[in-house]
Amino acid sequence: MKTLRIFFSAAFLAVSGAGILFTGCQDPIDLTLPDGEIRLIVNGSVGDNQSVYADLSWSVNYLSETANPSVENALVILYENGLPVDTLHHVGKGHYDGDFIGSYAQSYHAAVTLPQNGDLPYGTWRSAPEAMGRCQTIDSIYSAFVPRAPFVREGYYVYAHWTEIAGSGDYYRAKIWRNDTLENAPFNLSVFDDGFLDGRANNGLDLPAIEVAGPDTVGVTYTLEIGSIPLGLFSYLQLLREQTLQVGGLFDAPPAPIVGNIYRDGNPDDFALGYFYASARRQAAVTITP
Template sequence: MATFLSLLSLLVGLSACVDPVALPIRQIERRLVVDGLITDEAPPYLIKLTYSGNLTGSLLIPEELAVNGAEATVSDNTGRTVSLEQDALNPAYYWLRDPTFRGQPGRSYTLSVKLPDGSHYQSRSEPLQAVAPLDPLDAQYYRQIRELGQPDIYQIRVDTQDPPTPGNFYRWEAQSYLPRWAKSDPLHAPPTPPGERPQVCNTCSCWVPYLGPLTEVLSDERINGHRISGRLVLSSPIYAVGNQYVQVRQYSLSRGAYQYWLLFEQQRSRSGSLFDPQPASIEGNVRAMSDTTILALGYFGASAVSQQRLTIPGDTININWFLNQFGSRFIPEKQDCFQAYPQAQLTPPSGYPPR
C-alpha cells in the first residue's frame, strides 16, 4: 500500500507539471487548381482556375482563392490557339467563347495558363475520343428505411453499347430536378397569422436541382465490345409528389483521365477503416513549365458527350398515401422555397420530354 501511494503521488506531481503546448499549424504552400473540359458540344467551355484552400459550401469562390488576371489559352494539335476570357463577376471562371472552336473526336487539346506571378503551367495533350450513344434512361422506384427518416428514391440506370475496339473509358454525370414543398403541402394551406386574410403561397412549391456523383467511371477492360446494361448512375430522392426531371451525360475519357477520376473517387469515399485504400497523391495532367515536378491539382480534360433526358411523372405516386407515410417530414415550416433551397426555381426546367 505504501508503494502504491508513493507511485500515485509521483504521477499526480508529474501531471501537475505538464503545461499545454500549442503546436504550430503546418502551412501548406498553395497550389494552382485546374478544373475544365473541352467537349464536342457547342461552346462556350468553362475552365475554372483557383488556388488550393478552404472552400465553403457557397457557390461563389472566395476572392483570395480565385486566380485573378491569368492568361489562359487552349490549343489543338492542328496548331490553332484560342484565348480564354475571364468572367467579370466570377474571376475564377475563364470562358472559351469562340463559336468556331469546337471539340472534335480524333483531335487533342492542351491548356496553357500564365499566372499573375509569371509562372507558367501547361497540361499534357488530352485526346478527345468518340463516345458510344446513350440509350433511353430507365427509372425504378425503391422504398427506403423510413424509420431512419430516409426518403424513397428513383434509381436511374443507363444502357449503352461498348465499341469492339478496346481502350474505352466512361464517366457519367447525372442530375435531377426534384419537386419540393415549403411551409405546407398542396393539400393544406399555410397557416394564416391572426387578423390577416388567407393568402396563396406562390413560393411554397418549386423544383430544386440534385446532383449525383461526378466520379462514376468505368473501363471496358473486362467488358470490351459488350453492352453496359443497368448501370446505376443516380439515386434521386423523393421529397414531394410531382414530376422529376432527370438528365444523364455520358463522357468519353482518356486513360489518364480515367485513372485520375478513379483515384479521386477512392480517396473521396474513404471511411477510415482498415480496409480503405492507402492514401495517395492524385496526380493531374497540368505541370509547371519551369519545373515539371511541380504539379497543379485537378484535371483538364477533353471528351465527347452523349446525353439523355427523362421526365418521371409525379402522378405515379398518390399524394394522400405519400402524406400519410411522410407527413411534413421534408417540409420546412418557416421558410419558403427560396429561403430553404438556394437554387430553387418556381417553374419546371425546359427541354425535357413530356411526361
C-alpha cells in the same frame, strides 16, 4: 439441457453486445493542420458539343472554412494538335470561357500564364496533351416501379440503355442531374472503363440496364450524361473518390497526392492541381411517371 439453454442465452446477449461494441468508433476530434505549399488549381475541359472553359483558383489550408480564392489575371490558351486555337477570357470568379468546340481524336492542351503577384507562384503551366475519346449516344432512358426486396427499397427507379463502342481502351464518366441540379458530391463520382463491357449493351438483355437513380417520386426529372475521358482523368477521379470517401479505415490505402496533368513549363516535378481534358459527351433525360 437447461444449463445449455442458459449458457446460449447468455452467450447470445454477450455476443450481441460485443457486436455493437466491436464495431469501430469514430469520434470527432480537434486538430490543427499546418499550411502547405500554395499551388495553382486548373480545372477545364473542351467538348465536342460544348465550348472550352477553365476554372482557376489557389489551394488553401485543408481546414479553411472559405472557398478557394479565384485566380483572375491569367492568360489561358487552348491548343489543338499543338497549335493555339482559342484564348479564353475571364468571366468572373476565376472562370474562363472560350468559343472553341473540339472534335473526336484530336489532341488538346491548355497553357496558363500568371504574372508575378506578391508571394504567389507565377509563370506558365501547361497541361499534357489529351486526345478526345469517343462516346455512343444513349439508347434510351426510362423510369420503372420496383417492389420491396431484401436490400432493395421500394419505389420508382430510373434506368438507361446504352451500348459501348467495340474496341478496348475507352474510359467514361457519368454525371446525373436531378431536376437540373448536378449531383456532385464525391460519392456521386462515377467513372468506368470498357474492360468488362467492351462493345456490349447495357439493355437488360446482354447486360443489366444502367441504374441511374432511385427510388424517387413521380414528377422528378433525371438527366444522365456519359462522357468519354482520358485514362489519366479516369485514374485521377478514382483516386479523388478514394481519397475523399475511403480514408482512415482498416483496409484503406494510405493517402497519396492527387496530381493531374498540369505541370510548370520546363519542370515536370512542379505540378499544378486539377485537370484539363477533352470529352465527347452524350445526354438523355426522363421525368418519372407512374
